[in-house]
Amino acid sequence: xxxxxxxxxxxxxxxxxxxxxxxxxxxxxxxxxxxxxxxxxxxxxxxxxxxxxxxxxxxxxxxxxxxxxxxxxxxxxxxxxxxxxxxxxxxxxxxxxxxxxxxxxxxx
Numbered sequence: 405x406x407x408x409x410x411x412x413x414x415x416x417x418x419x420x421x422x423x424x425x426x427x428x429x430x431x432x433x434x435x436x437x438x439x440x441x442x443x444x445x446x447x448x449x450x451x452x453x454x455x456x457x458x459x460x461x462x463x464x465x466x467x468x469x470x471x472x473x474x475x476x477x478x479x480x481x482x483x484x485x486x487x488x489x490x491x492x493x494x495x496x497x498x499x500x501x502x503x504x505x506x507x508x509x510x511x512x
Contacts (some may be wrong), residue, residue: 436507439500443493451511459490466512475505 440446446455451462465474478501483489493501 434507436503438506440507443496444491448490455483462508463511466509468508471505471509474508475501478505 442449445451445462448456448459449462450457453463455462471478477484478493478496481488482492496504
């Protein structure tokens with residue numbers, strides 16, 4: 405039982421600190437979409453008809469924001485809106501943030 409708890413805790417910590425480490429590269433699904441799913445974005449945002457309704461819909465976000473605006477919002481949203489409830493992505497690599505912002509920008 406203790407080993408099971410240690411495994412679950414270790415997996416949770418790995419996912420929180422680097423979600424891409426648990427993503428299979430050969431699934432055929434774009435890495436950015438897998439990151440969005442792993443980070444839990446669709447818990448609050450709707451994307452491609454699936455997800456929550458607590459935050460703005462991400463479909464066609466590229467028609468509302470530039471690629472740089474999306475990236476900046478992901479990287480520093482707490483500074484823009486300190487009372488917001490969007491989680492921090494300070495453990496997400498710059499490469500992963502670029503993949504996500506490029507993917508979202510192309511949803512026009």
